[in-house]
Amino acid sequence: MNKLIAFLKERKITEVECVICDMTGIARGKIAPVDKFLDEKGMRLPESVLLQTVTGDFVDDDIYYSLLDDADIDFVCVPDENAVFMLPWTIEATAQVIHDCYDRMGNPIELSPRNVLKKVLSLYDEKGWEPVIAPEMEFYLTSRSDDHDLPLKPPIGRSGRPEAGRQSFSIDAANEYDPLFEDMYDWCEIQGLDIDTLIHEDGPAQMEINFSHGNPLSLADQVFVFKRTLREAALKHNVCATFMAKPVTDEPGSAMHIHQSVINKETGKNIFTNEDGTQSALFLSYIAGLQKYIPEFLPLMAPNANSFRRFLPGTSAPVNLEWGIENRTCGLRIPESSPQNRRIENRIPGADANCYLAFAAGLLCGYIGMVEGLKPSTPVQGKANESRSNNPHCLPLTLEEALVAMEESDACKEYLGESFTTGFVAVKQAELENFRRVVSSWEREFLLLSV
Known part of the structure; x- marks a missing residue:
């Protein structure tokens, strides 16, 4: 103390x-x-x-x-x-x-999300391994509204006008909200949050903040604090910031992409890379672990009914667990890098996920893959997210389906504990029951006078 x-x-x-x-x-x-x-x-x-x-x-x-x-x-x-x-x-x-x-x-x-992450990190520690991650947080800025039936709208920027159309990577569009982001950066610096770049994403007033790579527990704490910090900065400027996975109809969803690699604690070298600079067997097994086990742990990465609105064929989001080199249509992307920086970008988690649990789930899937010596599929070239059909690495279509897979998962019970598995699934099932009771605006619009 x-x-x-x-x-x-x-x-x-x-x-x-x-x-x-x-x-x-x-x-x-x-x-x-x-x-x-x-x-x-x-x-x-x-x-x-x-x-x-x-x-x-x-x-x-x-x-x-x-x-x-x-x-x-x-x-x-x-x-x-x-x-x-x-x-x-x-x-x-x-x-x-x-x-x-x-x-x-x-x-x-056992029910504590932070303890869940610490439990997974202890597995790596026992092997002499140190996982390294770098999260990327996407979010939308929206106008404030107290009517939940109204669609969200982009806020008014410095120009006095809301964004029109998609402004991916636009510097001017990001600068529309300079006063807000100046506060955000100042507050993050005061708090010691290790944020890196700010990017304007595809959607109107959709942004992305990248964190520098580091220790998973420290970064989970930082992402946990960052979400609150951004919301406070937005409220100061009379707008809202949301990390919903799919807050706006027909616009891209918001993800929490997680770059991950593993260091040998004794040598300081990346275990994903052989001495000659080629990809290692452990690297391939890590990918295979993600492919095999993410479907069983998916509710930890996509925890809400809204999360699954993001996984639509033909969008920028993944719909399966294919992997490929520099392929953003895959659920598992391998960025081009030096051998020492070889890493995997897990593009499945949504921005709405609990960061402690999403980090834990991804690291655990990769760990099991390495321990079991699993083999991945052949890497994909070209588009990987146009169809789900006949794909052995497809994702569950709904939260209901994903919760059944998690509840029946022997791996989840073995590594995260039966109490946590039961408790988490129960929380999400209770939320689903609440969700089902709500009559949506779509139902009122298309069914009210038509059926």
């Missing part, structure tokens, strides 16, 4: 936001005066927080009480002194401290 105490005192922090990340990626916790935080050196939260849905509901009672104590007891939250971030938008000097979740005996809580 010495490092954390020094941080708080040096920056004259008066309030501390004690947070954990729940299944859906929402920050939950408590706000405490700094003195109280230092006295208690942590916080307690009810176990039920980890089985809460995005709507604030809870899972079915049978699942709830099979995973949690009948008395709805608290678990212990321990601050991670390496996960402390200033909150530049607050009036009081405030720090956000990410906590880990433990039971009263000091055992990691």
Whole structure:
């Protein structure tokens, strides 16, 4: 705690936001005066927080009480002194401290997404391997509206006009929102978020922020904090920022592409590359692991009913798990690089995914592939995303289908635990039930007077 105490005192922090990340990626916790935080050196939260849905509901009672104590007891939250971030938008000097979740005996809580990622990283550590990732976060800026039935619209930029048409990689289109992005960059720098480039993506007011490569746990913390930071910067400028996978009809979806490689901790060399610079057997097995196991872990990368609107043939998003060199139509792209920087870009995860769980799932699939010595398919040349039919590496079509595959996955239960598998699936099934109750504007428009 010495490092954390020094941080708080040096920056004259008066309030501390004690947070954990729940299944859906929402920050939950408590706000405490700094003195109280230092006295208690942590916080307690009810176990039920980890089985809460995005709507604030809870899972079915049978699942709830099979995973949690009948008395709805608290678990212990321990601050991670390496996960402390200033909150530049607050009036009081405030720090956000990410906590880990433990039971009263000091055992990691299996339902905690951050613990899930740490569990996967421990598998690599036992092998003497160190995974390296670099996430790319896509998002839309939209005008504010309190009517959820109205389609989202791009916000007014500096020119006084909303974007018209697609402005992929346009510098001028990105500069329309300069004041917002200047705040975002300033706030990210204050928080130590290692963001790199800003890119205008295909959709109107759709952007992408790239993070520098690094440690998966550190970057998961940073992406978790970044989402909140961007939303706060957007609200300051009277617009909204959304990480929904498919927020706008007939426009590209938003992804969280994850570049990943693995370093030998002893030699510091990339295990995806042989001494002569050629691709290694482990590299091919990693790809094969992604191809075989992503369908079983897909809800961790595409966690919402809306997520699957992104996987449409003929769009910029992947529809299967083919792989190819410099091929952006594949779910698994191999960027051209030097041998030491050889890596795989997993293009499946959506921007709406819980970053801890999406990172964990991708790394675990690759790990299993290497351990089992799997062999990948032949790399694809040309378009890989025009059709799903007759493709052995196709993705589930719906969240319902994906949840069934995850619930039946022996690998998920073995590596992530039966409690986590059951709990996560239950949370997403509860959200699906809520989703099914809502009558959409499409139904009112086309069925109301026609059937």
